[in-house]
Amino acid sequence: MYKVDIQPDLKEAAAIEARRNREESRKSRIFNIRYRKIGVDVEGLKKQVEERKLREDAEKRRDEAFDADRVQYDRIAQMLEQEEQQRRKKLNEALVEFWKQEQQPSTRREWDIQDPEAIRKDHPARVSDHDPRCGLASMQRFAGEDLNVSARLKLQKEQNKRALEEQRKERERSLADHRYADTLEDKKRIELDLRALELARLEEECRKAKAAAMADFNRAKAAEVAEQQRLAQQREQDDNYAEIHNHLTSDILNENPSTAKSFLGPHRVITDRWKGMSPEQLAAVWKMQQEQCKENQRLRGEERQRDAEWDRQRELAARAGMAMEEQEQNFRLQLKKSLDAYNRELANAQKANLRYLEKEVYTNTPTAQYHLQFNTSSR
Structure with a gap:
């Protein structure tokens, strides 16, 4: 008979390999002194x-x-x-x-002195010998004479003095306006900085409750503003229609042609026959003015109520944020205390276990032969 190689069973080989792997895993767990003696709370x-x-x-x-x-x-x-x-x-x-439209150089008081076209626009001293502006002694006038030189120079000095005074005052007003504008700009910048600091402080203190409350309030506010805008547009449209209707049906446009008609043309009226507005029209105007006053008072009251509601919501959000922060601090403090107590108990238990092992368990010193029998198998 010939010698034939017998193939091993695959299932049996797999089972043997699995047992070997389990044995190695068990040995690794058992021979780990730290895990076996101390243990970990996984x-x-x-x-x-x-x-x-x-x-x-x-x-x-x-x-x-x-x-x-x-x-x-x-x-x-x-x-x-x-x-x-x-x-x-x-x-x-x-x-x-405004400077270009209302403060042209030609409208200034001293423009007659500073006008470069003054000589071109001015009339000559005398046109001819028969100039009516010349008196009886005009034939005695010679070129270069100026009999009123002292008065003229005095007048010119006074005019120059007034012009310089006006320029000085205008410059002082301009400097004062610039300083006032700079002061306003500085105040606005300080206000913006303070607002930014306040916003930063609020965003540090606020929590989720503030965000939710603020979102609800903003949605309500937006709806209210939209409704107010719609009502305002509706009121404005109604007022416009009422104004157009009043203009079309008023006595001003529909005067009686039989009493105020003029013979000079159909578009003219006789003013002495027009009696003006009637008492009913005046009463309607006064009533409309009173209604407008009441409406303005009501709008101001609503604005004050909205401002108060806004302040109240802001205060509630701040209080909610502070309460949340206080609760979080208390929770952290309690958690820290519980962890400290748990760690102390665990340390005491470990110390007691060590003392027990040193005094009760490890009383005899093992020999080398005793240690050689371990770590050879997991069984």
């Missing part, structure tokens, strides 16, 4: 890790919310600054336009 560590992750996620979300609020407040500050710049630019343009 579940407690996992729980602490999960709590830490949750706390880090909450802090991350809070930081993201704060970052979003900070970006929004920065955008608001930039928008306010741009509006202020636009308003200042428009004011300067209006001022320059």
Whole structure:
């Protein structure tokens, strides 16, 4: 008979290999002195890790919310600054336009002295010998004579003095206006800085409760403003229609042609026959004025109520933020105390275990032969 190689069974080989792997894994666990003697609370560590992750996620979300609020407040500050710049630019343009339209050099008091075309526009001293401006002794006048030189020089000095005084006053007014404008600009800059600091302080103190309350209030505010704008547009449209109707049906445009008609033309009226507005029209005008006064008072009252509501919401948000912060501090303090107590108990237990092992268990000193019998198998 021939010798034939017998192939091993694959299942049996796999089972043997699995047993060997389990044996090696068990030996690694058993021969680990630290894990076998001291031990580790894996579940407690996992729980602490999960709590830490949750706390880090909450802090991350809070930081993201704060970052979003900070970006929004920065955008608001930039928008306010741009509006202020636009308003200042428009004011300067209006001022320059006013100078061009209303303060031309030709309208000044001293323009007759500074006018470069004064000599060209002025009339000559005498046109001819028969000039009616010349008196009886005109034939005695010679070129170069100036009989009123002292009075003329005095008058010119007074005019120059008044002109210089006016220029000095105008320069002082201009400097005062510049200083006032600089003061206003400094105050506005300080106000913006204080506002930015206040916003930064508020965004540090506010929490999720403030954000939610502020969002609800903003939505309500936007709806209220939209409704007010719609009502204002409706009132304005109604007022315009009423004004057009009043103009079309008033006695001013529909006068009686039989009494106020003029023979000079159909478009003319006789003023002495027109009696003016009737008492009913005057009473309607007075009534409309009273209604407008009442409407203005009502609008001012609503504005004061909105400002008060805004202040109240801001105060509630600040209180909610402070309460949340206080609760978080208390929670952290309690958590720290509980961890400290748990660590103390664990340390005491470990010390007691060590004392027990040193005094009760490890009483005999093992020999080398005793140690050689270990770590040879896991069984």
